[in-house]
Amino acid sequence: MRSIKIYILLSILFSGFTIANAENVRVRILSTKIIKSFIFSPISGSYTIYGDGILLKDYDPTGIFQMAIEGDSIRLKTFEKNIGKFASLKMIAKETIAAFKVKSVDPASRIRTYDDNLEVSISADKSQLQVINTVDLEKYIAGVVESEAGKNSSLEYYKLQAILCRTYLLSHINRHILEGFELCDDVHCQAYLSRASEDNDLKAVLETKGLVVVDNELNLITAAFHANCGGETCNSQDVWAISTTYLKSVKDTFCLHETAATWQRTISLEDWKSYLQVKHKTPPNDSLKNDVTTSFNQQNGRAIYYVDKDLKIPLKTIRADFKLKSTFFSIQPIGDSLKFTGRGYGHGVGLCQEGAMRMAKLKYNYQDILHYYYKDVHLVDLSALNYFKQE
Ligand SMILES: [Zn+2]
Ligand SMILES: [Zn+2]
Known part of the structure; x- marks a missing residue:
């Protein structure tokens, strides 16, 4: 029984590990809106552009490009010129460090910035554009950390949030697989509203690279968190009717004087x-x-x-x-x-973000904070699990 369990764990972890070593994760961005038209513009690095898989040699995408749904095609144009109609478009970075901005035009929305590549296709029901950011996994986690934790937190807190985001990612990597991507940018999966703008975010991700959290049964945990518990977190079974060994109510005095208390x-x-x-x-x-x-x-x-x-x-x-x-x-x-x-603010299960941020400010390390909010869990380095293979 135990060896079966470990085998299952290894399947999960090593498929996760493969992903961690593969460069990219496919995330649908602007997913909460019905996108009819948007603009794309590189902000660093240089890009090549492919229409229906063919390199569009004459167009070096350094300027601003607009993509709009037109019947069952995507119309691509610059301010000066109509380039043509395509079923799919790809903006591929030529360098490992490259970033771009996107702005939905219809419906109007704010500018967002992302790392690496962009792919655009039309949804199966032909009603909207499907915009996918194919991005280095660690850069994605850094963007999620900033979206979920906000700016100006301490490095120690960002490290913990990075580990939780990575754990979540690896346990939900197939969530949207039938739709042609892996995760969405909404809270349904994890908020991913931009690339990380804070150096500390990427640093936290790199310094915890490969670390995930497992329970006593060696399963990746459901790394639930919320803004502020108000002084006491909840048992998962009291909120979601699902009992776990690690999402247990704890008293928390760290968050009592924070913003959402x-x-x-x-x-x-x-x-x-x-x-x-x-x-x-x-x-x-x-x-x-x-x-x-x-x-x-x-x-x-x-x-x-x-x-x-x-x-x-x-x-x-x-x-x-x-x-x-x-x-x-x-x-x-x-x-x-x-x-x-x-x-408090939020469902109350798992990590209390404001309490954890306060703990980090008081110089608790991320391991202490993790074990304060999640009971009987273990930090595992995916790359150190090879010895399980021999069992
Ligand atoms: Zn989702
Ligand atoms: Zn709290």
Whole structure:
């Protein structure tokens, strides 16, 4: 049984390792928009351009190119000239260090910058352009680290985020494989809103190269994280109904004074009553009138359910319905309103980003921070796993 497990692990890890050593990962960018037209322009290095697999020799893409969907083709043009119509286009970097910018024109969006190559095709239903960044894996992770962790964090925190992003990448590499790419740039996979602009991001990635996190069974972990836990993280089974050995509730004092530590919201008593009656079928009586039944308290720790004498509603349902920042709130009636006083931001499972950033500032190393938020996990260097092969 154990050898089967290790074999499975090796299949995962070594397929991951192959990917880690292969240069590239294919990420669909601008994936949250229906892209009809966008512009491409190199910002460093030089590029060659291929239309339907054929080198377009006469066009050295140093300027600005526009690509727009036209029937079942892509129209390629510069400001001066119409180049032609193609089923697919590739902008291939000539050097190992090359970057470009893209800007969606229809619909309009902000400029984004990325490393390495770009491929453009038309979606299967012919409704939009499919824009894919084929990018060096470590550069991709650096871009994700910056998108997920923001700028100006410490190097130690970036290292941890890089390891978590790499672990996530390797365990989700086939997520979009049937659509012709590996990952999307949205939070569905991992946010990848640009190349890394901070030197520390790439440094963190390179200094942790090949490191991933596994559980006691040697499986890559689900490296869940959120902005701020409010002082206590959640068990994965309380939020997602999936129990793991490593996503366990921990008390956290590091995040208590950070940006997303607290929030407030006021909801009218009338709206609250009607919500409970319509959605949760509470009897239309006066039981919610008095303070006792409208008060709700999590001051001494997280609860899973909102408990009224007749009710047991999952807090995550209330959070989703009212778009609250977290499920970690108390309710206090004030006149015709209910005051929600909340703690933290996000689902609360796994690593608390603001707590971890604070720990890094206090000089905890990334290993300590990792083990604080994930229980019974191990850092594994993919390249050091060869000896398992002999087992
Ligand atoms: Zn995705
Ligand atoms: Zn926290």
